Amino acid sequence: MNAKIKLLYGILVLIALLLPFQDFIYLVFAMKVLCFALFACAFNLLLGFTGLLSFGHAAFFGTAAYITAYVCKEANLTPELGIALGVLGSGVLGYLIGSLAIRRQGIYFAMVTLALSQMVYFLAVQIPYTGGEDGIQGVPRGILFGLIDLKDDVSMYYFVLAIFLLAFALIMRTVHSPFGQVLKAIRENEPRAISLGYNVDRFKLMSFVISAALAGLAGSTKALVFQLATLTDVHWHMSGEVVLMTLLGGMGTILGPVVGAGIVVGLQNYLANIGSWSTIATGFIFVVCVLAFRRGVVGEILAHLKIKP
Numbered sequence: 001m002n003a004k005i006k007l008l009y010g011i012l013v014l015i016a017l018l019l020p021f022q023d024f025i026y027l028v029f030a031m032k033v034l035c036f037a038l039f040a041c042a043f044n045l046l047l048g049f050t051g052l053l054s055f056g057h058a059a060f061f062g063t064a065a066y067i068t069a070y071v072c073k074e075a076n077l078t079p080e081l082g083i084a085l086g087v088l089g090s091g092v093l094g095y096l097i098g099s100l101a102i103r104r105q106g107i108y109f110a111m112v113t114l115a116l117s118q119m120v121y122f123l124a125v126q127i128p129y130t131g132g133e134d135g136i137q138g139v140p141r142g143i144l145f146g147l148i149d150l151k152d153d154v155s156m157y158y159f160v161l162a163i164f165l166l167a168f169a170l171i172m173r174t175v176h177s178p179f180g181q182v183l184k185a186i187r188e189n190e191p192r193a194i195s196l197g198y199n200v201d202r203f204k205l206m207s208f209v210i211s212a213a214l215a216g217l218a219g220s221t222k223a224l225v226f227q228l229a230t231l232t233d234v235h236w237h238m239s240g241e242v243v244l245m246t247l248l249g250g251m252g253t254i255l256g257p258v259v260g261a262g263i264v265v266g267l268q269n270y271l272a273n274i275g276s277w278s279t280i281a282t283g284f285i286f287v288v289c290v291l292a293f294r295r296g297v298v299g300e301i302l303a304h305l306k307i308k309p
Helices: 003-021 027-050 058-074 079-101 106-126 153-175 178-188 190-195 200-226 236-249 256-270 277-292 297-304
Strands: none
Touching: 003 027, 003 153, 027 153, 027 178, 027 200, 027 236, 027 256, 058 079, 058 106, 058 200, 058 236, 079 106, 079 200, 106 236, 153 178, 153 200, 178 190, 178 200, 190 200, 236 256, 236 277, 236 297, 256 277, 256 297
16 A cells, blocks of 8 residues: 555544544534445445446445344344344345346346335335334434443444444455455456456355445444434435445545545535525535546545555
């Protein structure tokens, strides 16, 4: 890894560690950015590095959120167990949906994932365990490992930060491993990867399941941070938002989805007082960024500095 990139990561981690000691950024807002940054990074693993466009990633995000919220509230499980079950659930769902979706390519793959995701949404509306349109509210944050009370926002922030850093490190290791190189080969030229003897479908499915599980990790964490899981988490709008975050930040870059998530969540937060106009403003900014930064914000910066993503 480039020395400048290592230095940048070190500075960003230091800033994140010192964030609770400042007064100009709310910790709940920072935690929301971290949750959606992880969601975008998980999606980027599939789109940016494998070349598979999924329009149904909200299914994994929302399913894990519902599972974690339900078991923590109804079964009084500890937060670490709730998150583990949420990730497991999204991973299993990812395997089921991925097994069907990888049979198709291009727009057909995207449409299959969207259709199956909508099935998950309608299940969330109908089954009684999700609370229907009310969702699951009042989810207790609990006590982590029986030692750390997550009711305190500072403790919760550092827990969310630890989850994000571990998942981010896992994604980096995956991308720069031989497995990651095969994923890039599939993205660039799938027929050639097949001719080299790789079982492309198996690699696609593995990438899909890892991405789904990490998206579930983001959803489970978000459910504990805001203490609720709602239909918004499984709606197709959520799938659209994560695509927007990835494209804005820079598809196929490690740090791009984090920047994209920060931009989108920041716009939603600070433009909320203008009502529905916030959506128009966000769309306008997205159009400007697409025209001005064809590779995304981070992608353009790396290209200007002549650094490989």
